[in-house]
Amino acid sequence: MRKTEALHLKDVSFSYAGKKEKAVSGTSLAFQEGEFAGIIGPVGSGKSTLLYCCNGLVPKEIRGKFSGSVRLFGKDVAKMGFPEISRAASMVFQDPNDQIFNLTVEEEVAFGLLNRGMQREEALAAARKAVARVGLSGKLHEDPSELSSGQKQKVAIASALAADSRIILLDEPVSSLDWRSSQEVYAILDALVREGKTVIATEQDTCLLSRHATRIIVIDGGKVVKDGGVEVLSSSLIEKLGLRPPMDGKKIRCSTC
Amino acid sequence: MLGYVKKKSIVHSLDARAKLALLALFMLAQIFAPLSYAPLFFAVTLALYAFARMDFLEVVKSRKALLLLPLIPSLARIFFETGWANVMGVAVPLGIVNGSLNFVFLLSLVYTPLLFALTTAPSQISSALRFYGMPKRWAFIFSVAFVSVAYIRKKAERTLAAQRARGCKRNILALMLPVLHSCFLRARTMAYSMAARGFDADEA
Numbered sequence: 001m002r003k004t005e006a007l008h009l010k011d012v013s014f015s016y017a018g019k020k021e022k023a024v025s026g027t028s029l030a031f032q033e034g035e036f037a038g039i040i041g042p043v044g045s046g047k048s049t050l051l052y053c054c055n056g057l058v059p060k061e062i063r064g065k066f067s068g069s070v071r072l073f074g075k076d077v078a079k080m081g082f083p084e085i086s087r088a089a090s091m092v093f094q095d096p097n098d099q100i101f102n103l104t105v106e107e108e109v110a111f112g113l114l115n116r117g118m119q120r121e122e123a124l125a126a127a128r129k130a131v132a133r134v135g136l137s138g139k140l141h142e143d144p145s146e147l148s149s150g151q152k153q154k155v156a157i158a159s160a161l162a163a164d165s166r167i168i169l170l171d172e173p174v175s176s177l178d179w180r181s182s183q184e185v186y187a188i189l190d191a192l193v194r195e196g197k198t199v200i201a202t203e204q205d206t207c208l209l210s211r212h213a214t215r216i217i218v219i220d221g222g223k224v225v226k227d228g229g230v231e232v233l234s235s236s237l238i239e240k241l242g243l244r245p246p247m248d249g250k251k252i253r254c255s256t257c
Numbered sequence: 258m259l260g261y262v263k264k265k266s267i268v269h270s271l272d273a274r275a276k277l278a279l280l281a282l283f284m285l286a287q288i289f290a291p292l293s294y295a296p297l298f299f300a301v302t303l304a305l306y307a308f309a310r311m312d313f314l315e316v317v318k319s320r321k322a323l324l325l326l327p328l329i330p331s332l333a334r335i336f337f338e339t340g341w342a343n344v345m346g347v348a349v350p351l352g353i354v355n356g357s358l359n360f361v362f363l364l365s366l367v368y369t370p371l372l373f374a375l376t377t378a379p380s381q382i383s384s385a386l387r388f389y390g391m392p393k394r395w396a397f398i399f400s401v402a403f404v405s406v407a408y409i410r411k412k413a414e415r416t417l418a419a420q421r422a423r424g425c426k427r428n429i430l431a432l433m434l435p436v437l438h439s440c441f442l443r444a445r446t447m448a449y450s451m452a453a454r455g456f457d458a459d460e461a
Contacts, residue, residue, distance in 0.1 A: 052449075057453060061449050061452050062449070082452045090454075093449070097443070099446070101404050103380035103400045103403065107380065107400075141380075159454065
């Protein structure tokens with residue numbers, strides 16, 4: 001069965017305002033529905049900026065020199081408003097502290113739904129479901145700013161789940177989480193992919209990506225240097241870029257891998 | 258300074274909307290009542306603190322900066338008001354009488370709303386404000402401001418610790434600039450997050 005093209009970036013380039021060097025340079029990528037793509041690269045390689053290009057934050061919110069086109073399910077992102085974009089694509093940022101600004105976990109998770117004009121009771125019910133899915137039902141009425149980093153990140157992920165968007169963009173979603181919580185999050189992402197959603201995650205943990213992603217995109221200096229299956233993670237390119245290859249039996253035995 | 262203190266008390270369990278309405282009425286009554294009624298209102302404030310199981314003196318000690326609000330205008334009255342008052346047959350300088358009453362009046366005016374903030378969760382305050390017709394945008398600004406206060410406090414503590422670890426003496430300016438800088442950076446990323454979740458500032 002032919003899958004729908006969920007996201008298409010064509011010749012996308014971007015440099016931040018006041019900077020000459022391009023954060024993203026001539027990138028063309030296409031993502032299908034139901035795909036789990038991992039984007040890896042050294043620090044400062046443009047992974048996060050590429051993600052911001054996917055949901056219109058670049059150039060609508062983040063100023064700079066942008067060229068190329070981004071299409072979400074065939075629609076040009078440049079012609080869409082954020083309420084419409086958020087229906088198609090949700091984003092989880094790297095630092096959960098930067099995306100928490102409501103007074104309870106329930107309201108935080110329901111925020112995006114309320115912006116769409118959903119009735120309050122319906123939005124809160126959807127929020128409760130999403131919070132239960134990340135295992136934080138007991139924290140529903142707590143102040144999210146008082147939670148641990150890992151719990152805050154789960155709240156951010158719950159917000160993306162509640163939005164029920166067809167594409168989930170995640171910027172290093174498990175950087176604040178312990179190993180068990182990371183596996184729980186990736187299990188949720190696996191379930192979303194089985195439901196037909198597209199998951200695109202930037203990641204430093206190649207171990208997790210090797211177990212869950214079906215496609216690996218390697219970025220360096222704002223350019224895509226490799227785009228292939230999980231076998232990319234075992235190539236010499238990974239170590240050359242200063243990234244850690246996934247642990248295997250030849251080196252340290254990782255009992256949970 | 259305004260942090261909600263979770264406790265089990267009569268005042269904590271009251272509905273936020275009722276508390277807000279009663280607070281508004283209490284403050285209006287204080288403002289329009291003659292100054293001589295100030296000790297009565299202050300007695301009510303102390304009683305409310307007792308019902309909330311909060312030690313008034315501890316609250317005052319932990320928020321010493323707030324004392325300046327009643328203190329400065331009262332001292333001004335003590336030193337600059339002229340005349341004499343008859344207090345139970347004794348002539349007392351009017352400045353001392355009015356200054357003292359003013360101090361008690363302002364203590365009550367400052368610490369009763371503080372009690373409201375201490376005994377009401379921020380989310381309930383926001384709901385109560387919306388209930389009374391505060392526009393969605395302003396209620397949202399309130400909740401973001403409240404969350405940001407906690408962030409700024411933590412950031413200031415961490416910045417101070419980092420500076421002390423590198424031998425820097427306590428210096429407000431040296432603390433303010435990095436904290437302000439991180440606040441602006443945070444505001445920027447918060448704006449991205451809000452936009453990514455469909456928040457349309459113009460609609461709000």
